[in-house]
Amino acid sequence: MNAGHAPGERRPGGALEAEVLGILQSTPQALTPGEVLQRLSDDLSYSTVVTVLSRMFDKGLLKRGKQGRAYAYAPVADTHGLTARRMRQVLDSGSDRESVLARFVEDLSLQDEQLLRQLLGGLPDQE
Structure with missing residues (x-):
């Protein structure tokens, strides 16, 4: 084939x-x-x-x-897990995590930004 x-x-x-x-x-x-x-x-x-x-x-x-x-x-993971893993690898390869994350959030659609806020709101603070 x-x-x-x-x-x-x-x-x-x-x-x-x-x-x-x-x-x-x-x-x-x-x-x-x-x-x-x-x-x-x-x-x-x-x-x-x-x-x-x-x-x-x-x-x-x-x-x-x-x-x-x-x-x-x-x-090692399902499709979503592998995508998240690739996103982490790209983030880890940069020198300024804060700028990369800020730019990422700026570029999100309103719906994706709201979803991210919802997901983060459900996580315990880690200090």
Whole structure:
């Protein structure tokens, strides 16, 4: 099967990772590279799938455990958790957290700002 691109054509950056992550998030148990390969919509080599899974593990997107001679991989969080994790990583990479957070809040829609205030109001103060 082909995922909408011609044979030999490169996928857009991150597309294979996104597809692999979707597969792993749609199953309750960890999957081995061979099991991921069976579920992918493209004809890829086993070594390509191992490489992608290893890189995703190195990025902190996946956890893994031994299953026979291979590793079995699972996401570290659901979609929302991974998005929050990426937001934290971007925030952590800046030198002026206050300015970054202030700009973020300024750019929120009124509805998102109200939701954020509601969520923060429900959290205990940590001093």
